[in-house]
Amino acid sequence: MGGGGREHALCWRLAQSASVDRLYAAPGNAGIGELATLVPVAAGDIPGLVEFVERESIDLAVIGPEAPLVAGLVDEMEARGMLAFGPTREAARLEGSKAWARDLCERHGIPAPRSRTFEDVDAATAFLDELSPPYVVKADGLAGGKGVVVAADQDDARAALEASLVRRVFGDAGLRVLVEEHLRGYEVSAMALTDGKFVLPLALARDYKRAEDGDQGPNTGGMGAYSPVPATGSATERGIGSSILGRTVEALDAEGIRYRGVIYAGLMVTEEGPRVLEFNCRFGDPEAQVVLPRLVANLPELMLACLEGNLSHYKVRWTKEACVGVVVASRGYPGPVHAGEQISGLAEAASLPGVQVFHAGTAARDGKVVTSGGRVLTVTAMGKNHQDARARAYEACSRIAFDGMRYRGDIAAGPARGEA
Ligand code: AMP
Numbered sequence: 278m279g280g281g282g283r284e285h286a287l288c289w290r291l292a293q294s295a296s297v298d299r300l301y302a303a304p305g306n307a308g309i310g311e312l313a314t315l316v317p318v319a320a321g322d323i324p325g326l327v328e329f330v331e332r333e334s335i336d337l338a339v340i341g342p343e344a345p346l347v348a349g350l351v352d353e354m355e356a357r358g359m360l361a362f363g364p365t366r367e368a369a370r371l372e373g374s375k376a377w378a379r380d381l382c383e384r385h386g387i388p389a390p391r392s393r394t395f396e397d398v399d400a401a402t403a404f405l406d407e408l409s410p411p412y413v414v415k416a417d418g419l420a421g422g423k424g425v426v427v428a429a430d431q432d433d434a435r436a437a438l439e440a441s442l443v444r445r446v447f448g449d450a451g452l453r454v455l456v457e458e459h460l461r462g463y464e465v466s467a468m469a470l471t472d473g474k475f476v477l478p479l480a481l482a483r484d485y486k487r488a489e490d491g492d493q494g495p496n497t498g499g500m501g502a503y504s505p506v507p508a509t510g511s512a513t514e515r516g517i518g519s520s521i522l523g524r525t526v527e528a529l530d531a532e533g534i535r536y537r538g539v540i541y542a543g544l545m546v547t548e549e550g551p552r553v554l555e556f557n558c559r560f561g562d563p564e565a566q567v568v569l570p571r572l573v574a575n576l577p578e579l580m581l582a583c584l585e586g587n588l589s590h591y592k593v594r595w596t597k598e599a600c601v602g603v604v605v606a607s608r609g610y611p612g613p614v615h616a617g618e619q620i621s622g623l624a625e626a627a628s629l630p631g632v633q634v635f636h637a638g639t640a641a642r643d644g645k646v647v648t649s650g651g652r653v654l655t656v657t658a659m660g661k662n663h664q665d666a667r668a669r670a671y672e673a674c675s676r677i678a679f680d681g682m683r684y685r686g687d688i689a690a691g692p693a694r695g696e697a
């Protein structure tokens with residue numbers, strides 16, 4: 278379920294498994310349509326999704342995006358005896374409420390920045406005096422990756438608070454706001470599969486959140502990614518698996534919440550060690566597009582093991598190769614964009630060595646592929662190292678064209694030079 282680059286990567290891996298006979302995607306996109314039967318049900322239409330899964334006797338439903346998880350799709354499916362990969366509504370609060378997630382960290386000693394939650398602009402502004410600039414202001418609920426502002430000074434922070442609490446630019450999701458200490462370091466995305474007890478960490482990835490080169494411009498859903506992350510040594514990586522992902526699942530379990538599916542921690546690796554910036558209750562996008570191609574395992578079997586509670590019997594391996602993914606977006610993203618532009622060069626790009634083009638905002642129209650959203654594609658490539666994978670991914674991007682096409686030019690430039 279879903280129709281982004283993450284879901285295309287999921288379908289692509291699922292389709293490679295001998296355990297999968299048939300694949301359906303709701304609603305999918307033009308690329309997914311080459312692997313799966315597209316079902317015209319929106320990812321937010323919970324009754325429609327439940328009815329479809331029941332009617333087709335689907336053996337395993339895999340839910341890509343957060344919104345249906347937070348809204349309780351898995352609960353609805355479980356109540357009808359269907360197998361659905363992803364956390365229940367209660368468990369998905371880890372992503373659905375940043376305030377709730379922060380409180381969980383505090384109760385269980387999971388490393389996170391100093392943070393407080395407010396519903397009132399004046400009280401929140403008063404708290405700024407206890408911190409030093411810049412300030413981080415976050416909407417509590419789901420805001421499509423756009424609810425976080427890093428404010429240079431108190432005036433900017435106040436403006437962000439007013440936008441969320443008074444002008445309600447994020448709707449109900451912004452009626453509570455977190456004000457946080459700003460941490461320095463480098464960011465890394467850590468994901469794991471879990472059956473609620475056992476945690477199987479996936480390879481680390483790095484995501485580029487800002488719209489423009491050099492980490493300038495507004496926050497987006499993600500403009501590119503790479504895996505592995507050479508800057509994070511193996512001791513730190515093991516620590517992330519146990520002290521952050523492992524401890525969080527343990528904390529949920531201790532509070533009577535069974536979390537099954539993918540748990541994702543967005544981390545800042547500081548001089549004092551990794552700190553949780555946010556949790557997500559599903560695969561990252563575009564992280565999935567660079568992590569899944571490196572996974573040597575039978576993905577649907579692992580997903581079933583999460584639901585059956587026997588994930589501890591499984592091991593996974595990772596290819597030594599690096600994977601780099603460049604998000605190709607429409608002009609204007611993350612703001613409003615124009616849709617319906619014809620995309621050329623897709624087949625040529627996909628024929629290059631190591632390249633896999635995952636679709637996001639695309640649709641098929643009269644036998645052609647056209648744009649239908651802000652993030653249009655994730656162009657990925659595997660290579661013997663980051664430099665090689667990066668060169669291949671950008672070569673593939675250069676073969677693709679549509680009106681208003683844009684992408685960052687600096688994805689994986691750091692590790693290709695041997696830096697973070
Ligand atoms: P989030 O959605 O909470 O991950 O926030 C989006 C982005 O804002 C993160 O990827 C960081 O770049 C930045 N960010 C969020 N919280 C903090 C923080 N406490 N300190 C520094 N940067 C932050």
Ligand code: GLY
Nearest residue numbers: 498499561562563
């Ligand atoms: N790339 C960040 C996310 O999936 O939330």
